[in-house]
Amino acid sequence: MIDYRKATVPVWTLATGDVRVPALAGDGPMTAERLAELRSVLAALADEPIATLEVHPLPEKLDSGRGIPLDAASPLAQHLSQLITQSARSSSTAAKATAAGEGLYRMVVPAKVAAQLGQGIVRPMAAKGAAGGIRGAFVNSTTGRIAAGATFVPAGQAAAAGAVGGAGATAGVAVGGSAALTVAAPLVLMAIAVGMSAHADSKRQQAIEHITELLEQLHEQKLEDEHSELDGCRDAIDKATAILLDQGKLGVSLGLDSAVHAINTALGAADRRLARWQSALDKLPDGEAVEIGTLTKSFPGVDDHGGTFRTHLELAALAIALKRRVNVLQAVEHAQSDPGNLFESFVRALKRDQQRLDELESSIAGVLERLSALELARPNGLRPVFTTGEVDRLMSAAHRIRKLGDGVSANSRTTDLAIEIARDKDGSVVVFPALPASA
Template structure:
């Protein structure tokens, strides 16, 4: 639902550790563009990650099924509720904006920090027909439409969210005056972890849909088995996610170890296939047209609607999406085991473990771009004239191969990351997949 009403909403600046920055003016209205500038300044000048939190009216229609639900007793919901309660005591704007108990909270993580989450985790979305531009309005995650045209009012002197213990040991109150920011590491950590995990699960769902369609056409038992094994690991990951987000401890009985082994095996197969694809492309004569039959020997079905090559691509995407969720779990566990600076531990663990996945995604993207740039040659043969069917097959194949490069980003430009959280009156929340801000 599009809501073009101008709404005044509060915005808080949250730090993940005790940090000072040049004075911030509290209580003055600003535009979305001005807020973007403020984020950039904070990212450059602050020694620790600083995010902004906005509280928007909850859209009348919102598809909660697209997010990860957490009940009111979950740490993230509790951190958010405590933050709201303490903030409304010192800000009339915040009190009015959150009075209904139902809001869409939007946390924006600066690009400087988002880069540490892995470049393949969040892709920059460019609107069609406007290359080089990004969406600048406040967008509802579930519909992709503008949720509100908002005037933003910075709220200063708010108390921090969270309680000491678990991932929340660094939470503390911020002093008023605009130079010391709210320290809310637990809230930021949990929001980022759930938002990025939801994004990875959304990618998993997309891959599953594509794989199911492709395997129905191919009817290959080996690919079916590979798909089933990968999809079967989801249950263990879901259980582990639920436990860690409740600040619990992972146990062997969850089956996460066997799930990780299955995913690692799939990633190993994807690595092997990727190496073969790269070798096949390197062996092609540079600058010369390639026959379709020659190309299909290394890329089976590349010119068809389905094909084994496309199934292998989707299986690789599924394995990467599942492993990204595992990496997030490992990062959260690492952060919770050392409460000294949970968010820094979290981003450090993510950055280290995401590198392999980022490199694989980038390499697959490069293969697709190289394939899409190939020129198909006419079939060799003694006949000077080809049938209408042969010509149509070649034209269809050329079109499908060119389309392989659509939407592919080899070197993803770092962007701010937004995580939207829908909060209900009972305190429960739904966290939507993280998206470019």
């Protein structure tokens, strides 16, 4: 068990371009709170995105299956190795922390950069067995905090020298301000890209699990076909991800075009269903209770544990998760084709499609909130008294419908984005799903 209360953690300040900022970090130790303040100030003062990178001991138990593995020859792994090697030459703290070759690295990107990359990427991803919780590699199971008591020390005055594998801008010390500010656009870009791709794939896995359970109850062939077509896109996306992150070129033989067509078709279906749901809600009388029979005509199965409506919701979530992963691939490809404008190209390419997905997710969340706020009326009938079964069904339906709003994010404020990277002794890495840094 790692005792983070006694840990001294090296931290690098990484820029994505040549920037001039005041020398704020200094050479002395910092608390986690002070580091968070430093990130906020740097984000406000710098013209280019500023990230921080910490290195922690590798935990004994680590679920590598949640992340995306990259071998030591991949650009991300090489950029990270180069930063470690150069920093260790001038910093005893960095040399000691990285001497074993393995470690758990945590990159934090400021909120204003995360906002450019799409709100949907940085929303919390609930973990099994922890209602509303997130479980990252650094989360202490007892305190729920990430390395809460660590002391952070700037990792020397040296920067990584030269770009690796032609991934873009040359790394080095920033031209002005603090000498500890490292220009490392390729490292930041690749970490964000892989972390976001892993996050989107985790969302895909969650949706697949839910859809499979719902379809087992429904036995609806048409919905099963929709599910199969979407799930069949994963192979092409996985291969394209591996090729791009190793800086290869995408070819027609991968089948990515067919996968994108299937995803866009599913998104179109989600848009049409969303319009029908919104229209049905608009037709309900304001401030009046609604009979369950009226509601189930437009939202079949909404009063039950499964149902067509809930399957439609999960199919939409699956299509959105797959599309987000494709968007990251397209952004990486665009950025790598324009190495002189690495990070800005990445952000611009990603932002365009993310906005549409954010709007779709937000609109679906609005439907769920409106449904959860409805009051159910007792059924109309000639009998003045209802059976116990009818009363139980009405109460159960009301409970399930109210719970529709539980999973809706009430606060869409963007937080700092954290990407955790496990590095093995051979230089290979596993990048875990991006998550809010405050988790």
